Amino acid sequence: MSASSAISPPAPKEPVRASPAAPRRTHSSLQHLRATVVLLVLALLATGVVYPVLVTGIAELADSSVANGSILRDPNGTVIGSSLIAQNTSAPYLFWERPSMTDYNTTLGADTPPGPSDPALGALLNETIAYMDVAWNFSANHTLPYWLVAPSGSDLDPDLVPEAVLIQIPRVSEATADNSTLHFVSVIQLTDLVNSYITNPVIPYVGVTYVNVLQLDIKLLSLIGK
């Protein structure tokens, strides 16, 4: 057989396609069923119990006020709200939040305003502007900042751009003058107060300059003695 190499066929020019692999042993139905059930039970334990409990445990150690929702309380310990979400502040002597399609009702979730080219959107904004003009004694040819009249994405946006808060100062000051049960707060005092609540981005261009209206209003209430 020493000359066998001489009679071996020439190598094919192109490798031929392999024949499909031989059938291999598959898991039986019972094995599949067991694997599926055990996998689901283990996953339920790992993702539904271990994961949230582990993260919550570490979070409570780290910073419990943040972990529990940044809750704001009055001096008596009653919960006023959360600094993270807006609430209805539309009293004449308070700074108003952005309008909410759900009237700040957290149970309703968020609602989408009319579409951008829908005439209903213009009508909605007109209605809001007219309401504010009357409530705030504005002259009809006054313009209101876009952010103040536009409903927010979450319907619970607690923040406003500074110009939308500053424009409310004359109304708030007037309301404290009109109401004998409140301490009067002047425009100058209010301007200082609002300026002290303006939050600028810590790192340039990361986030925006805004005012947390709920925190501002809580401070304002202590000033007017209510």
Add this chain to the structure above:
Amino acid sequence: MAFEVQSLWDVLVVMGLALAIAPWFGSYLGRVYMDRPVFGDAFWNPIESVVYRLLGTSPRHQMRAREYMLALLLVNGGVLVILFFWFFFQSTTPLNPLGIPNMGWDLAFHSASSFTTNTNFTHFTNESQLSLGSLMVAWPLALFLSPATGLAVLAAMVRGFVRKDGTLGNFYVDMTRSVTRLLLPLAVLGALVFVLLGVPETLSASVLAHPLTGGTQTIYLGPVASFQSISLLGSNGGGFYSANMASPIANPTALTNLWGIGLMLVFPFSAPFAFGEIVRRKNEAWPYVGTIVIVLAVALALFIGFQAATNPALSTVAGLGAQTNGYPVGIDTRFSLSEGSTFQVVSVYCNVGANNLQIGSISPIAQLDLLFGMFTQSTPGGVGTGFAMLLLFAILGIFVAGLMVGRTPEYLGKKIHTSHVKWAAMALIIHPATILLPFVIAVAGNFVVVDGSTIGATSHNFTSVLYEFTSESANNGSALSTGAFNDQTLFFNVAGALVMLVGRFVPILAMLMVADIFSTQEVLPAGVGTLKTASGTFTIYLTLFLIIVTALLFLPVMAMGPLAQIFGGM
């Protein structure tokens, strides 16, 4: 708040960082699925071998495509059944301190399908229709197992390129490793950073507040940080709150928003590099990265550009101040234009579907931009399946290129036959089919009810219904509008659930069948006629191929909805 170019720096840095770690993380990803030695073996190997013993399987047991698909359907079917019965009997399930009632069978079916298929399109209001247990135990099961399924499919499909014995891996092993090595550690990290940045994480369901002007306000709480972390990381996109990432509790600051963008990009950016690692040709990753980056960059530029413009429809509103940032309606104050927009574009293009603004309120061209991302569902697409879809596009593209120059098309040394192309084309065709058929039935059958009457003929309503089925078919989960029409109906629940299930599992079947054919083929040496796929030319070709094919499939329906809205002003 006019748009300033400098304000882009933070989002560009975050996206750049996600891209910078992608080669390293992608390589880790690939090594995990190829059982090559990786960081963490010493810790996880003993745990995993216990898990395998409990499961009654072993990494040595390798499955062919049919068995792999069977196991995949069993596990995903199991998730579907668990979630369905959990929601159907919600009032009696554990952890229901607020006494949330049961869901109807159709809503429970829609919700369970939605979470199982990585879609997370919701027809309910979380606050009043989901218990704490549903949010903490039931839903997270799908938040973890659906991206794990996507990763397993990707691993199985890519293994087809390097194997010759017809096997694609062991589904149970792939699922286990997806959770232990990738999803669980990253989700814990993501959640802890969220907590540090101010997102709540507690086991109590709500706090009752007494607002300044009287009345009461319920502040809904719970394990928000851990929920949102895995929701974004796993391209799920479900929100702990119905406002999703627009909610100031779930996404309280610009930094949480940036962290969210990063989480969403980790897997989609890394997938091409995992592919390069598995096939041991790292350069082959770059055409895909290039395509993804080009499409994403154009999408982002268009979105920001049209969001910064003024809204002509509002020019007649008297008393409205300057529209320096054209579309603040439906957008929260705390994100800059570039931050809010980037989150939204990345979310939809990565098939996450979380929203940090009201999509129904943004510019019509920006809406079209988002629709396009769901039409391609692969730039970069959801965890695992997004890149697998891009591979199918590439296979089709190489096939077409081969026909044009008269060569037998091949990829990575494996010839592409008609049988590959049939399966790949099916994965592509099923997408418009599951959008257009139910869409036509919904409109023609008068199932679209707005404020008690059937659909008004505005393009916006039309776009809303189109967006709903597109989002469900692409397993995206973003919703155009909550108020445009009532989707909590029998028709939309059942049709939506079926669309999501078909839109998820038929493409997965196609991916596995393509891999099945590849996995029995010999590897041929590259010849003079071999298309060089690791090249700039191929990158541009793939990008254009993807855009043209998508446009051909969807242009008619785009013309009727968003384009009519843009030009017709209805």
